[in-house]
Amino acid sequence: MKNFGGHVGVAVFGALSFALTVALVTVISRVTGFNLFSLSVWIVIPAGAMITGAAAASGYYFGSLLFHTRPTWFLLVQVIVVAALAQLAIYYGEYSTLVLQNGVRVADRIGFSEYMDLTLTSAHLRVGRAQTDTGAVGSFGYWLAAFQFVGFILGGVATYFFLRRHPVCQSCSRYLRTLATRKQHINDNEVFSTYYDNLFKHPVDGPEFAEWLQYDPDNKQIKEGTVLATSTLKGCPHCKTQRIEQRVTLHGKKDWKDIPTLARNIAIPDGIDLRSVFKGEVNASRQQRAEPTLA
Ligand SMILES: [Zn+2]
Incomplete structure (x- = not known):
């Protein structure tokens, strides 16, 4: 054994x-x-x-x-x-x-x-x-x-x-650890789909990705119809490879409902550490801009 x-x-x-x-x-x-x-x-x-x-x-x-x-x-x-x-x-x-x-x-x-x-x-x-x-x-x-x-x-x-x-690193068969979590609240459906389509369009080590990931326009006005994207950064404690698990939920009359079809699981290329981007320590080039560039 x-x-x-x-x-x-x-x-x-x-x-x-x-x-x-x-x-x-x-x-x-x-x-x-x-x-x-x-x-x-x-x-x-x-x-x-x-x-x-x-x-x-x-x-x-x-x-x-x-x-x-x-x-x-x-x-x-x-x-x-x-x-x-x-x-x-x-x-x-x-x-x-x-x-x-x-x-x-x-x-x-x-x-x-x-x-x-x-x-x-x-x-x-x-x-x-x-x-x-x-x-x-x-x-x-x-x-x-x-x-x-x-x-x-x-x-x-x-x-x-x-x-x-429980998610496992394919190459070292170790359990992945949760490294950081990021929540984003968006009230407008169009804005949400723009966000959803653009988040992983850019290289994850570039400024556009950081901007989209830190974009959280409606976190103070949660209401019926608010969409919440929860991104969890997971990492292998051995080879340090990371991946992002994203879950999307919609606020109904009372509570959040899962939208399983929008869930996604993205592998991050080897050697990239996204912890500081998730924690907001690496800020996208221009601070406090209302909205990221719509690519
Ligand atoms: Zn590993």
Whole structure:
């Protein structure tokens, strides 16, 4: 296995996120009486379990980015095992820390499987806005636990696929780092299309590119119809090659909506460092001009 030390580091990160998540969920449930992972949408979509499973496996994601290890099938196995164990570990944490009002520790009186049976079948569902109590769920509790189990696994597996989708330098297979971000707000559609067509028309190390990239006419008057271009400069920490990922969103009545057809991903020629242009340190030749030259 290439980069063995890195894979060990990733495993340590994974173990840490697992332990932290289990401890946190157990403590929250002990203090507030609310079990975070039982949160569900329309009873059957185990949203809380998915989030908890993803949190438990998140160390694998961040560790992999840090140590530049690619997602292997072995990582997928670890992620699934950890997400599945998290549910059991949280139940066990609740069981071992539960003390009744008369001071009796539950773990001293009944076994874990008996406790689980009691807990799962006597859980109460609260449905709808009025939080109507449906009474004890009985054997349906096992089905709920099974749905949640699937949620944990899905949450864990999602972190694996996020990692697979993370941009990588093709030649050194390292994860790209985000170096800088630039946001541009444009209210006029015509102006936006001129901007969009011109930004990458010029060499990226020339003044025209810098001017277009730093052009942000309407950042103080965001309204319905404002177009926002977010450009992210990413770089390979090894060979220093850079690329620009651009996302375009449109402001609707309330929030921003993605326009996926306008997203683009531009490779920057080797040896060019655009960090200072992104940060505005290299200013285009004429400062504070209303609009860049329309080429
Ligand atoms: Zn590279």
